[in-house]
Amino acid sequence: MSYKFTKDHEWVLLEGDVATIGISDYAQGQLGDVVYVEVPEVGKEISKADELAVVESVKAASEVYSPVSGEIVAVNSELEGEPTMVNEDAMDKGWFAKIKITDASELDDLMDEEAYKAFIEGLE
Amino acid sequence: MLNNKGRPTQPVAVDNGEISIETFTGNMGLRLESPLIFEQGMPGRIGVDMADPRPVKVRLGGLERKGPIGLPDLSEPQVLRHFVRLSRQNYAIDAGFYPLGSCTMKHNPRINEKVARLAGLGDLHPLQPTSTVQGALELIDDLAHWLKTITGMPAVAMSPAAGAHGELCGVMAIRAAHEANGESRTRILVPESAHGTNPATAALCGYKVEAVPARKDGRMDLEAFAEKLGPDVAGVMLTNPNTCGLFETDVKKIADMVHEVGGYFYCDGANLNAILGRVRPGDLGVDAMHINLHKTFSTPHGGGGPGAGPVVLSDALAPFAPIPYVVHNDSGFDLVEQAEGQAQKSFGRMKGFHGQMGMFIRALAYMQSHGADGLRQIAENAVLNANYVRVGLNDKLHSPFDGICMHEALFDDSTLKGTGVTTLDLAKAMIDEGYHPMTMYFPLVVHGAMLIEPTESESRQTLDEFIGAMRHLLDRAAAGDTDYFLGAPHYAPRRRLDETAAARNPVLRYTPPAPTEGEETAFSAAS
Numbered sequence: 221m222s223y224k225f226t227k228d229h230e231w232v233l234l235e236g237d238v239a240t241i242g243i244s245d246y247a248q249g250q251l252g253d254v255v256y257v258e259v260p261e262v263g264k265e266i267s268k269a270d271e272l273a274v275v276e277s278v279k280a281a282s283e284v285y286s287p288v289s290g291e292i293v294a295v296n297s298e299l300e301g302e303p304t305m306v307n308e309d310a311m312d313k314g315w316f317a318k319i320k321i322t323d324a325s326e327l328d329d330l331m332d333e334e335a336y337k338a339f340i341e342g343l344e
Numbered sequence: 345m346l347n348n349k350g351r352p353t354q355p356v357a358v359d360n361g362e363i364s365i366e367t368f369t370g371n372m373g374l375r376l377e378s379p380l381i382f383e384q385g386m387p388g389r390i391g392v393d394m395a396d397p398r399p400v401k402v403r404l405g406g407l408e409r410k411g412p413i414g415l416p417d418l419s420e421p422q423v424l425r426h427f428v429r430l431s432r433q434n435y436a437i438d439a440g441f442y443p444l445g446s447c448t449m450k451h452n453p454r455i456n457e458k459v460a461r462l463a464g465l466g467d468l469h470p471l472q473p474t475s476t477v478q479g480a481l482e483l484i485d486d487l488a489h490w491l492k493t494i495t496g497m498p499a500v501a502m503s504p505a506a507g508a509h510g511e512l513c514g515v516m517a518i519r520a521a522h523e524a525n526g527e528s529r530t531r532i533l534v535p536e537s538a539h540g541t542n543p544a545t546a547a548l549c550g551y552k553v554e555a556v557p558a559r560k561d562g563r564m565d566l567e568a569f570a571e572k573l574g575p576d577v578a579g580v581m582l583t584n585p586n587t588c589g590l591f592e593t594d595v596k597k598i599a600d601m602v603h604e605v606g607g608y609f610y611c612d613g614a615n616l617n618a619i620l621g622r623v624r625p626g627d628l629g630v631d632a633m634h635i636n637l638h639k640t641f642s643t644p645h646g647g648g649g650p651g652a653g654p655v656v657l658s659d660a661l662a663p664f665a666p667i668p669y670v671v672h673n674d675s676g677f678d679l680v681e682q683a684e685g686q687a688q689k690s691f692g693r694m695k696g697f698h699g700q701m702g703m704f705i706r707a708l709a710y711m712q713s714h715g716a717d718g719l720r721q722i723a724e725n726a727v728l729n730a731n732y733v734r735v736g737l738n739d740k741l742h743s744p745f746d747g748i749c750m751h752e753a754l755f756d757d758s759t760l761k762g763t764g765v766t767t768l769d770l771a772k773a774m775i776d777e778g779y780h781p782m783t784m785y786f787p788l789v790v791h792g793a794m795l796i797e798p799t800e801s802e803s804r805q806t807l808d809e810f811i812g813a814m815r816h817l818l819d820r821a822a823a824g825d826t827d828y829f830l831g832a833p834h835y836a837p838r839r840r841l842d843e844t845a846a847a848r849n850p851v852l853r854y855t856p857p858a859p860t861e862g863e864e865t866a867f868s869a870a871s
Contacts, residue, residue, distance in 0.1 A: 255847035278843045279785050303848065 223311070224327055225336035226287045230272075231311065234327060239288050239319045241272060246340045248310040251277040257299040257306060259316055264292045266319065268326055273316045275306065284316060288326045294318040375837060378429040382854050385416025391423065433837050435780050441806050442780045443733075445752050445797025450617075452644050455713055456706035465705050470697040474678055481677035484670045484698065487708045491635060491654055494719065495613075496626025499662035501655045502669065503699040507614055510634025510653030511545040511581075513666060513694055517632055517657060518579050518608045519549055520664040520691040529578035529607070535564040537588055537787045539612055542581040551578055558789055562588040562745035569598065573605050579631070583612035585619065587787045588745060589730065589752035589795065599629025608632065608661065616640045617800070618727055618751035621720030631658040637700075641707035652703035663689040668698055725800035726751040729807060733796055736811035740818040744790045751799075757792025759818070764826040767792040770817060772832035772840060777813040 224232045229247035233240045248254065256276040266272060272286040295317045299305060306314040321327075331339060370377040402408050418426075436442070442449050460466060468480055488500045501517075504510040515532070522529050532546035535556045543553040554572055559565045564582065580602045584592045592598070599609045611625055611633040617640040625633050637652040638645045645651070657665055667690050668679045679698065683690040711719065727750055734743065734753035741755040757767045771781035771794075783795035798807055821829060833839060 253844035253847075255844060276847075278847060280788060 223333055224287075224330035225333070225339075226285075226330055227339065228285055230284060230287050232287050232327060232330060234321070234324070237321055237324070238293060239290070239321050239327075240315050241284070241286065241288075241317050241319060242315040243275065243284060243306065243310055244336070244340075245310045248307050248314070251275060251282065251306075252279045253277055254303045254306040257303045257316070259295040259297060259299060260292055262292055262295055266290065266292060276303075286319065287330060288319055288321045289323055290319040290321040292317050293320045376429045376432070377837075378426050380854060381418065381423075381426050382416045382856065384422055384426065385418055387417055389417040389419050389422075391418060391420040440778055440780070441798075441802060441810055443782045443796045443798055443810070444780050445783050445795060445799075449645055449797075450639070450642060450799040451801035452642050452706075453710060453713065456642065456709045459709040460702050460705045465701075468701070470701070475676075478676050480701065481670050481679070483708060484701075484704055485672060485677060487704050487711075488654070488670070490708065490711050491656060494620065494624070495630075495633065495635070495656045496624030497630070497633070497656035498626075498659050499657040499665060501657060501665040502704070503666055503693075503695045503697075504634065504653040504655055505695055505700055506638070506651030507612075507634055507636045507653045508541040508545065509651075509694065510636075510655045511541055511610070511612065512548065513653075513655045514610050514632030514634060514657075514661075515545050515549045515551075515579070515581075516666075516691050516694075517655075517661040517664040518610065519551075520689070521608065521661055522578055524664070524689065527606070529576050531572075531574075531577050533569065533572055533577060533580045533602075535582060535586070537562070537564075537583075537586050537789050538581060539583055539587060539614060542583070542610075542612055546581060556580075558588075561747075562586070562590045562789075563592050563594065564598065566594055566597065566601075570601060573601060573607075575605055577602065577605055577607045579608040579610055581610040581612060583614060584625075584628075585615045585750035587795075588790070589749040589754050589797075590745060591619075591750055595628045603629065608658075613656075614639060615751060618723055620723040621716065622723050625656070626658070630656075631661050632656070637703050637707040642710045643703040643706040650700050650703065652700035652707070654699070664691050666690060666692060666694045668693070670698070722800050723751075726798075729798040729800060729802055730796070732804070732807055733798055733811060736807070737814055737818075740815055741794070752795055752797035754787075754790060755794045755796070756790050757794070760792070760821060763821045763824070765821040765829040767794055769829035769832065770794070770821065773817050773829050774813070775833040776835050777817070779810065779813065 222233075224234070225244060226232075229244045229250075231242050231244050243251075254275055254277045256274075258274040258276075260266070260272055266286045266289065268286060268289045270286050271283045273284040275282050275284060296305075296315050299314070299316070308314070437449060437451060464479065465483075468477055474481065484502055488502055491500050492498065501513055504513045530552055531554055532549075532551040533554050533556050534543050534546060536558050543555075546553045556569050556572060557565050563586070569580075580598060582592060582595070582598060584595050586592055595611075602609050608631040609629055611628070611630040613625065613633040613635045616633075616635055620640065632655055634653045634655045635641075637643050637654065638649065643649060643652060655665075665687075667683055667687050668681045669687075671678055671680055671686075680687045683692055714722065727748075730749050730751050730753045734749055737753070737755065740759060742758045743749075744754060744756045760766065760770065767784050771784050774781045782797070783793075785793055786795060787793055798810075817829075828834075831840075
């Protein structure tokens with residue numbers, strides 16, 4: 221069980237068949253102070269690459285895309301009142317949603333922590 | 345503090361960011377402070393002398409207001425001073441150089457204003473019988489003729505009230521055309537660098553929006569575009585010149601490709617002033633394009649006036665144009681007001697009356713005072729000025745895309761790396777130099793983007809001074825004077841605002857302070 225990353229800076233943490241999704245620490249740093257987070261509804265079916273959430277910072281509004289397909293089983297509704305958690309703890313308490321995945325192989329294309337680190341170094 | 349009559353008088357200790365202003369009044373010379381208007385009220389102070397109203401029978405069924413409405417009591421000079429003081433803190437294009445662009449924020453020639461105020465035009469009412477407003481209808485028709493000639497398009501819908509309204513008009517026409525063919529297409533393709541309103545318009549019209557990535561040279565990626573095209577694509581929305589200030593060199597090919605699958609080509613014309621009189625969108629295969637009269641044709645923009653976004657249409661989309669529109673027949677000019685007869689395919693009405701008449705007058709005055717040769721020169725000067733800025737700064741700032749730009753020069757923040765100064769800090773320091781900052785952090789595809797649009801109306805002296813100021817700031821950042829930038833603006837009426845707190849906990853309503861013991865505030869006494 222370890223973090224996997226997308227090129228759009230989302231992270232996925234798979235436990236059993238439930239994937240927790242968030243944005244990376246690098247992404248929150250790039251966004252700047254987050255002022256609003258819109259999380260999806262529980263029970264919604266979502267496909268890979270669909271819009272999962274919207275993050276608004278003082279700089280820009282950005283979409284968070286789902287790296288996996290499945291049913292949304294939980295959302296971090298605390299973010300609506302406390303968007304600052306995304307800045308403070310992007311990799312843990314700042315999670316967005318938990319998805320019961322339908323196809324575990326979708327995670328195969330994602331980067332592991334080391335590959336992601338190299339990826340963001342390439343962006344600098 | 346009490347004055348010699350024992351009345352209280354308070355020094356205004358303004359904490360202007362990190363420094364407190366030491367004057368008693370809080371004013372700094374001619375830069376005058378003004379408290380909130382609610383804080384200036386005094387019970388019983390009044391600006392007009394009106395007789396007490398006669399008793400009236402209340403017919404509001406118990407819904408009438410019983411308590412006070414909480415407005416401050418003020419005299420006329422107080423109100424006047426308050427708003428004059430606030431207006432003096434404004435920065436406007438009439439006060440100085442304004443490279444924000446926002447798709448052309450340019451000088452509004454005063455002849456436009458003079459013409460718009462002529463009694464025969466300024467005093468018209470939109471409900472007058474058409475026989476009494478033949479001249480106004482002719483003016484709309486004349487303007488329509490100029491717009492069609494400039495763009496090389498066969499038809500124009502005049503009524504949309506702004507750029508985004510024009511987009512809505514264009515995409516509604518596209519949808520109506522597909523529906524008339526019995527087709528229900530579901531997708532619209534939009535490049536990543538599009539104006540934010542483009543995907544919003546497509547979504548509002550019920551389409552699924554798909555983003556097409558940009559190539560390394562800042563133009564739309566044709567291969568990715570080809571992959572996404574299909575029989576379910578209703579159209580493509582492309583801004584040209586695009587938001588990176590670049591001409592989409594493959595625009596004709598893009599038009600052909602979308603036509604091949606039966607889709608339509610919507611071109612966002614917000615940046616038309618870069619190609620005015622040089623390129624006709626009709627020759628590029630455009631099916632619909634809005635024209636921002638409030639940008640390209642110099643009618644007041646931003647807080648200064650309403651927009652106007654006429655949409656030129658191809659032969660394929662013209663039958664679906666919104667009503668009303670002006671026609672010319674044996675008895676003179678007339679308005680087609682109903683979606684019947686020749687307008688039976690029209691998708692309907694978007695706006696009360698006929699569009700922004702006041703803007704039509706100004707735009708036509710602009711066109712006629714410049715003439716065809718002058719309009720062409722607008723594009724030439726806009727592009728020349730942007731490139732003058734680009735070349736004047738390109739050894740200090742990095743352009744993400746090589747080559748000549750169109751009407752705006754785009755830089756990224758790579759040369760600020762390691763200085764601790766961000767694009768935002770640089771922009772704040774520009775305020776101290778007396779400039780409105782450029783567009784920042786847009787387009788999103790460029791890191792720390794700075795988008796500078798000088799417009800055609802600026803002289804070489806103005807541009808030289810601006811370039812000089814920017815070079816000075818960039819040298820200062822490179823020399824490690826980071827604290828200066830983090831503290832900027834130093835000379836603005838207010839220092840750096842806490843934008844995060846403002847967005848997270850916006851205070852949208854004035855609440856009077858609780859009265860302290862033995863002291864009556866103006867507001868509490870009034871209510």
